[in-house]
Amino acid sequence: MSLPYGLLGLLSYQASTGYDLAKIFEDSLNNFWHAQSAQIYRELDRMEQKGWVASRNIVQSKRPNKRLYSITDDGRGALHQWLSESAPGFERPHEPLLMRVFFGGDVPEVTLALLKACRSMCLDAAAEYPKRIQANIDHYAAVIPGGEKNSLYWQMTLEFGIMHTQATAKWAQACIEKLEKELRP
């Protein structure tokens, strides 16, 4: 239920193609939301049918033609309403990794390896994406109208990602130590 509003939000900054939106998702929202481009195109279709966005075709000679989407007044209304809803919409957890750990007792060595992979991925991510995403935040803060004001909020989502990546790495480390004590005392 959040994807269409995410797209509306981005379109409220500037008119974009599906391709643009997919890239912005990867650059900036990837931290807390993943969307495939196929999903984005499908969603844009639906939103156009609802009248939340309007599109016009742009003919290009050297590139495939593209379809530029703009937010409509109805779309802005829908976005604003969603933002103002009191229903917070907390997520139901779905963590495949933890499902493996929960039932890991029969394959302790595999579970240990899994936890090590988890730790190393988190450490890599913690070292890499803050810089990349911070750079994107700074870029959009300068480029998009009202970007300066919004960047504080973008920043908060980045900090969430950093905090959780670090917490996961720390958790994995503690699990690894426990398991190693069990397996090779």
Add this chain to the structure above:
Amino acid sequence: MSLPYGLLGLLSYQASTGYDLAKIFEDSLNNFWHAQSAQIYRELDRMEQKGWVASRNIVQSKRPNKRLYSITDDGRGALHQWLSESAPGFERPHEPLLMRVFFGGDVPEVTLALLKACRSMCLDAAAEYPKRIQANIDHYAAVIPGGEKNSLYWQMTLEFGIMHTQATAKWAQACIEKLEKELRP
């Protein structure tokens, strides 16, 4: 892709009905995985078609009849294979809360309220579910064959939940302070 294996894992402990499984999910896996009962019944159907589980009908007079599912040898094989796969299966993030925060710049007061609700829910959860889930872990550790050995792994998933709940509360707190400084300097 994890739900069927979660069900297989629970059935590897003991034969159960869909109803039982739904309750165990709520009691013990809720921490990292949410599943509706409708989903569980559907999945059990599919698993029976694949030959991973077998069911028999149990006629009851004072309660509705029930269907007791047991894991088959094929099912144990599938579970073990899934547990041994090297592909770790890390999740793609989907955090509705963060989508709201990202676009929260136009409604700062609403966003502040949202963050406060988040903080208070996390603090409540951190105070409540560790005790409840710990009690369930201890119970199943005593009741289920091999429970003692597995409870270490169950414990790790609980600690993940605690750590993340606390991290989220801390993050929300930091965001609230920043926003309040902005809004009422």
Add this chain to the structure above:
DNA sequence: GTTATATATTATACTGGTATTATATATAAC
């Protein structure tokens, strides 16, 4: 020269998660 990457969408199909309703009865709480 070949390969990879970037641009820009469309199509199809499946799986997974959510929402809601219906049925039937026993017991405990108010």
Add this chain to the structure above:
DNA sequence: GTTATATATAATACCAGTATAATATATAAC
């Protein structure tokens, strides 16, 4: 007495997320 809770499924439908492939061309990297 009525309501809520627990037991125990079944049915239906929709929306969301994933996977994969097709199409077409320019440019940069090797």
